[in-house]
Amino acid sequence: MSAAPVLEGLRHHSSGKVRDVYEVDGEHLLLVTTDRISAFDVVLDDPVPGRGEVLTALTQFWLGRTADLVPNHLTGWRASELPPGARHLAGRAMLVRKLEMIPFECIARGYLAGSGWKEYVAGGTVCGVRLPEGLREAGRLPEPLFTPSTKAVTGHDENVPESYVAEHLGAQLASRLRDLTVGLYLRGAEHAAAKGILVADTKFEFGLAGGEVVLADEVLTPDSSRFWPAGAWRPGSSPPSFDKQFVRDWLESTGWDKTPPPPRLPAEVVQGTAARYREAYERLSGHSLDDWLTEARE
Ligand SMILES: Nc1ncnc2c1ncn2[C@@H]1O[C@H](COP(=O)(O)OP(=O)(O)OP(=O)(O)O)[C@@H](O)[C@H]1O
Ligand SMILES: [Mg+2]
Numbered sequence: 001m002s003a004a005p006v007l008e009g010l011r012h013h014s015s016g017k018v019r020d021v022y023e024v025d026g027e028h029l030l031l032v033t034t035d036r037i038s039a040f041d042v043v044l045d046d047p048v049p050g051r052g053e054v055l056t057a058l059t060q061f062w063l064g065r066t067a068d069l070v071p072n073h074l075t076g077w078r079a080s081e082l083p084p085g086a087r088h089l090a091g092r093a094m095l096v097r098k099l100e101m102i103p104f105e106c107i108a109r110g111y112l113a114g115s116g117w118k119e120y121v122a123g124g125t126v127c128g129v130r131l132p133e134g135l136r137e138a139g140r141l142p143e144p145l146f147t148p149s150t151k152a153v154t155g156h157d158e159n160v161p162e163s164y165v166a167e168h169l170g171a172q173l174a175s176r177l178r179d180l181t182v183g184l185y186l187r188g189a190e191h192a193a194a195k196g197i198l199v200a201d202t203k204f205e206f207g208l209a210g211g212e213v214v215l216a217d218e219v220l221t222p223d224s225s226r227f228w229p230a231g232a233w234r235p236g237s238s239p240p241s242f243d244k245q246f247v248r249d250w251l252e253s254t255g256w257d258k259t260p261p262p263p264r265l266p267a268e269v270v271q272g273t274a275a276r277y278r279e280a281y282e283r284l285s286g287h288s289l290d291d292w293l294t295e296a297r298e
Contacts, residue, residue, distance in 0.1 A: 099207025128161030
């Protein structure tokens, strides 16, 4: 990884594939979403302009639409609310309450895809939950499932049954996480379906503040979820992803072996991908991204 990014007056805390995290004042973090994009788990050399802004705008949109279900970590996103050293990043920066993070990814699945589909094929269950026979790939589940996974520090996250979460966190907290995860998924999926986007599955992260469960991280973005264009959904095979398929298809067409270094993206693939991200925000929120950015930069 390249040298730690620098923001005046803020200490760099960590960087993931896509985001840079800074310490603010002991009680707050600054989450900065860059335009980096990964495909097949490899970060590409070419950023997608505006991608970080779309991921930030979507998170801000959903946090506003779910605040009645659960309190969340967001305390500022407009330039005037950010630390001075981060104001130029308004639109891709979120000031958040620093939480004691709960060490599980809280995943809700409404459709059978990815690791859920693999587990079902292998043994008829998803995260230990036995499902009816005869379900098809990308098929809609009878009801959304809570399928938690461990947050692996290295390597891949591992699906675990809800009872495992209960053993670690207590039954009461585990069932609260399940209810919140499913409730948030249903809220998002119903809204998205009305806009022509299916949310196949999505991951939430929660933290604790004074014993209270608080929704953290990014929420219902294309990075934390599987978004499918509703019109392309046919149970029996995996639909294309709403946003990343363009990049993935192009990468596949080059014969790349999916190990670094990745091929450089042609300008039209970068532009096409950027347009898909913008469309995802605009469809889901019903607002123009430019209007949101104008507000963020105030
Ligand atoms: N309010 C919060 N308080 C404390 N930590 C938070 C909060 N919100 C999010 N986080 C944590 O901040 C980090 C955000 O980093 P990011 O998503 O870039 O990396 P990652 O998910 O760890 O790794 P990668 O994206 O490379 O797979 C995550 O570890 C997330 O759990
Ligand atoms: Mg993350």
